Amino acid sequence: MIDFMRNMLAMIELELRRLRHDRTELYTRAVQPILWIAIYGPIMSGVKAIPTGGIPYTDYITPGVLIQSTTFVSIFFGLIMVWERESGILKKLFVTPASKYSTVIGRSMSSGVRAIFQVLIIVPVALLIGVRFIPDIAYFISALLIIFFASGGFASISILVASFMKTRERFMGIGQAIIFPLFFASNALYPVKMMPPILQYFALFNPMSYVVDAVRGLMISGDLTDLPIDLLAIALFDAIMFVAASVSFKRIIE
Template identity: 45%
Template sequence: MSEAPAAQRTASADRAGSIDLLLRQPEPRAGWRVLPARVIALCAVELQKLRHDRTELYTRAVQPALWLLIFGQTFTHIRAIPTGGIPYIDYLAPGIIAQSAMFIAIFYGIQIIWERDAGVLNKLLVTPTPRSALITGKAFAAGLKSVVQALVVIVIAAALGVALTWNPLRLLGVLVVVILGSAFFSCLSMTIAGIVLSRDRLMGFGQAITMPLFFASNALYPVSVMPGWLQAVSKVNPLSYEVDALRGLLLGTPSHLGPDFAVLAGAAVLGVAAASALLGRLAR
């Protein structure tokens, strides 16, 4: 006789709990649990885009191939730039990897402006997902696309006879460097998007800063051959640290991997913070 009332009380408690869930809004997950899920989801979306449409991958491979084929082989023969005893095309290859990754990431703000115009961004902002999680997810999605581009450039460089390392740990370090660099430049693009609020203006700013960033780095020539003022600019240019790390990992040349990784990681964190702060202005 005592088991029946106990079962009834349990059933009543279950019904009360179900009704309470319908009446009470569930508490949002903490940001530290949302962030990995958002990053993984957006990276999966980028993979789906590449799987369904490889046109962008093929077209973006043309420019780095031309840099290596024409610029690299020409300056290898004339030996006009001091490279520390290695062929110039070998010296150039890591710089072209960094350049191609930057060119993908620096226009990533156009996508977030398109999402705003389509109403997608406002829908994302009303979810309990932190803004920093949204920016981080997009930044590392840009990094994923840049990794694919970097692998294409590595294959082209290997076909041209560039003496690259195939050590798995060093190649893993290359992927990390490319992702961190792309994360910063994509956040820079999204920060500019939060300021200019227009795709046309963002295109203008993107074109205005990409080539100065490229030429004010050590991608094409050593810092030692630059004039003094350009050396100062190179020291605050994250692309220089990315190229330095890539050369050390791929070619085994003298580098500063510890400071390079620290600068790239710090720049990525600052980029996420800046883009997150301006995300609300972009959605107005």
């Protein structure tokens, strides 16, 4: 267990060191979510067609847009890990005493590091645009932790999917193919109640809904009634994805 934690921390440190050398990707990836908050949000809030429970529409979508953005980061991070198997990096890691599982899970979790930095770039811009966050540092940090742990699960989804792909060229479209269904069938842009029944059913199994709900409660609305269910759902999602990704990854390196 100590070995497991140590290897995971080493993987997270690797990610921090990478970011210290080059942060360009964080900035370019921040453009899209900022456009959602700065343009889509204000325009749609003029329509006043979406019941947000009294929250300004831009504020309402901010957590959803943040999660969509960090999920993008995680999904592509998982794909990169599968690319690494074509280089020698994973082969060498698998010949260290660290267990294969801790390597796969550690790499998934370190996508959370990137996700948090992504949030820290977008939030100040959202503040400037006029989004009102709950001014409680404990709430904010809790939200970051939830994003961190959820990111690991999303990175695992992409490891799982990418492990069935034979060539790296096919990976490119997959990121979008995973994220947009999750995004549109979640409560990121509108309440689940507004969806057609079949989509509502899908949203029930959509991990992104639970992450958005938890983060929205902690950052914007202060409504934490569903937080325990959200946390349970996220923990379950992570556990299932970690196991599935580890098993499928073990299969493809052989």
